[in-house]
Amino acid sequence: MPTDLEAKITARVIDARKKAELDRRDLADALVLDLNSYGHYERGRYAFTIDQLFILSRVLNRSVPWLLGLDTGLTEAEDELLACFRNTDDSGQNAVLSVARSMARERPRPDSGS
Numbered sequence: 001m002p003t004d005l006e007a008k009i010t011a012r013v014i015d016a017r018k019k020a021e022l023d024r025r026d027l028a029d030a031l032v033l034d035l036n037s038y039g040h041y042e043r044g045r046y047a048f049t050i051d052q053l054f055i056l057s058r059v060l061n062r063s064v065p066w067l068l069g070l071d072t073g074l075t076e077a078e079d080e081l082l083a084c085f086r087n088t089d090d091s092g093q094n095a096v097l098s099v100a101r102s103m104a105r106e107r108p109r110p111d112s113g114s
Contacts, residue, residue, distance in 0.1 A: 006047040008069050014042055016060040016067070030059045058087060 002010065017027055028038035031052055040046045048056065057064045061083040065072050072079065085096055 002044040002047060005069070007044055009048060009053070009067055010042060010044055012062075012067050012069065013048065013056055013060070016056075016062050020060055022059070027056065027059065030055055057083065061087060 013027075017024075024038055024042065025035055028035045031038065033041075041048060053064050053067050056062075057067060060067075061080050063072065063079050063083050066074075066076070066079045066083075074082065085093055088096065
């Protein structure tokens, strides 16, 4: 029987998998499991190991703290963006930063009253 924490972690993995439009086979392959064995994890029969959570973090573009349900102060979208950023090579990171900087400059600033 899974603990409450294990059940919450599993629910987060399933939620992230669905939002990433991945199927169970994708995660089974990433964890080097057959589909039947992976199904035991999603049904709560087995708990994910720490090593597996790091693999899932990379595949699902979510941080391990998010998978664990820890409060990092980031929204779900911010956590996903940061994980995607970290999973990108240097040229991709530079492109994302360039776009983000450009968007931040275009954002209307609140009137300072001067």
